[in-house]
């Protein structure tokens with residue numbers, strides 16, 4: 001398997017506070033990797049430092065087999081799509097205009113993944129439902145050739161059926177050769193489509209294994225959620 005993104009002993013955070021410590025994660029082409037853990041565990045911080053948005057304090061990040069030094073912008077041109085928490089469509093622009101924003105982008109590629117967007121192309125994005133906006137957010141990230149999709153809580157606030165639809169689409173994209181790193185609150189649902197799982201708790205990796213192994217240790221993983229909140233709140 002071709003390794004796309006990896007970190008070794010990654011420590012990062014905000015000022016002197018290290019929200020994550022000595023984190024080791026890898027994502028290869030063709031696999032869905034889930035990053036799980038309770039609120040405040042450090043999942044978003046991990047994605048931000050892996051994608052080059054947040055500077056790292058120590059450790060190493062490798063992107064496409066070489067030490068990662070460029071910004072998110074540079075990595076995006078090499079096939080890294082990062083969908084951050086929350087819907088980030090341009091509300092006043094149409095779906096078509098939203099899809100046309102990326103330079104060198106190809107709206108048709110995105111519409112192939114989400115055919116339901118075709119009939120909405122002329123509609124203002126602000127008038128779409130929550131699920132449609134989230135599809136558009138994801139579709140926009142895919143207008144460029146994508147090697148790795150990194151997504152933070154894609155399914156936040158969506159109806160169960162829409163969550164299932166998005167996650168199945170993500171699985172199909174990985175089956176087509178893309179690597180996927182997902183932060184997701186719906187543990188059971190994400191285990192249905194993930195190949196491997198990491199569980200973060202209080203800034204460190206507490207579990208790393210296959211989705212099958214995670215299912216076998218679900219009781220223990222649930223416990224990490226219950227006891228995972230930082231003591232200072």
Ligand SMILES: Nc1ncnc2c1ncn2[C@@H]1O[C@H](COP(=O)(O)OP(=O)(O)OP(=O)(O)O)[C@@H](O)[C@H]1O
Nearest residue numbers: 014017019037038039040041042043044045046230
């Ligand atoms: N901009 C920031 N400045 C200072 N501390 C921050 C900042 N963002 C996050 N933190 C802290 O870093 C820790 C990890 O936060 P992070 O957002 O990475 O967790 P998370 O696992 O993504 O949580 P959630 O599931 O609630 O989104 C938390 O203690 C949080 O309060």
